[in-house]
Amino acid sequence: MNTQTPLPPGSLRQIVPSEAELNTIATILHEAAGIVIAPGKTSMVQSRLAKRLRALQLNDYASYIALVRSSEGIAERREMISALTTNVTHFFREKHHFDTLRTNALPPLIARARAGGRVRIWSAGSSNGQEAYTIAMVLAELAPDFDRLDIRILASDIDPMMIARGRSGIYPETAIEPIPTDLQRKYFSACDAGAEVIAPLRKLVSFKELNLHNPWPMSGKFDVIFCRNVVIYFDPPAQAKLWQRFENQLAPGGWLFLGHSERITPVPGSQLTSAGVTTYRLPESGPKSGDTTWP
Template sequence: MKSGTLAAPAAITDADFQKFAEFFYRKTGIHFDDGKRYFVDKRLLDRIAATGAESFRSYFVALRFEADGAEMQQLVNCMTVNETYFFREAYQFDCLVNNLLDEVAARKPPGSRIRIWSIPSSTGEEPYSIAIYLLERWPKIDQFDVEILSSDIDTTVLSSARRGVYSPRSVQNLPPAYLKKYFTRHGHDEWAISRDLVSAVEFSRVNLSEAADTRQFRDIDIIFCRNLLIYFDDLSRRVAAEALYDTMSPGGFICLGHSESMSRMSSLYTVRRFPDAMVYQKPQ
């Protein structure tokens, strides 16, 4: 707390919460309802205290008018949820190597580029899982220039992903042979992923609600966007679905989380049912 200022507030009022939730929604597309009050209030109070602001009002004014966006990024980092592990919902990775990549490859000459985008990256388990699947289970990997891109709105998890060090829980679903091949012991009980795999993934910060952020992505053949849009409301889901559509190559595929349905967000995509998974496709 700054010298000579009043103590930071002990609670966030209903009006404060509504004002903050509307602002955060406009900035990120993430919708907080009253059921998220405890989660949001605690983290908001932590940031008010960390900045030394004397009240929610003074913090909120500074947040809205800051020039460099540094505090907004700190707030995003503590308000986003990052729950993941290697080979999570692995049936979609099976679909990737058994069906999706072959369809994409059939449209391209050998040696051409295939682009795969994982968003949100969280701490990196998903894009690194994709890389391992490609190396272990897609026979045509040497015939194409495969790019793996991965993005998140949270800069803290992006730093963690680039570091590539994981807990036993994160790697518990990996076959022992893969763990031995692609990881080394780090400290007492952590695992560090191969630096070759780290260098194979290009990480970047992206806010799906900012058109300028997604405009840099084009000709994406396969997108993994799993368990992100559940935090959006109907409008921001539709905006995100259309932004992702614009990044994709004709005939490209997008995989969502098991509880998400593109048909409820956008009519732009076609449903494709494969033996391992149902995915969505941009018409050719």
């Protein structure tokens, strides 16, 4: 039990992590999630972890570090990762990717699904689900019968709060402004908190908490993987490892979409080739996607 005297409201803002404490927090974050805290981020760490120290009634960062390093601190370690993870997203972000999805990637996949095959799409690092639901809207426009086809979208993120928001499918009205008006009318309904994704579209997307740095529980292959503006927070060795893991998780002919500042450096043995702006693809050969399932 914590026996420290709680700090007066607001005084926690005056506590600044030392350089050694900041380095330790950065090490824990990197080991747990592969994320790198860039130099000069003391104020960011302080501001984001202040609420956690206040909630736990801890007076200093040393006590907090001791907690997240302990076996009793597993839950708080997840809270720390959530607090230090940057969640920036919006519907139809980097529109050129969805144009490629609409014109090149999805039509043959939909044809396969209508012939009795399966299609699996993964939005990795999906934040609060706006990317996954954008994919779903593009798909629904091409295949109004999507609910009768074996097509599924997996949306994963390391932050359980983001997963919960995505699963709810509820967004403020300002969040849906980038969506064309006709699609807003078709795929959202008004609610007290703003706008809610319609039930058929929500059923198309499964939300799961997943740390990309850890082993992945999915079996089978994905036909399309979106992982945009996530890997920029990893160091180069972690990035290279993740690119290889994504390639291994792609079905033949599969598509990989990255963020605007992310590039894959060619390595021996890789079959990924450029297929557009921050877009990569495997050659069409071998069996199609198999039994892709997730818990």
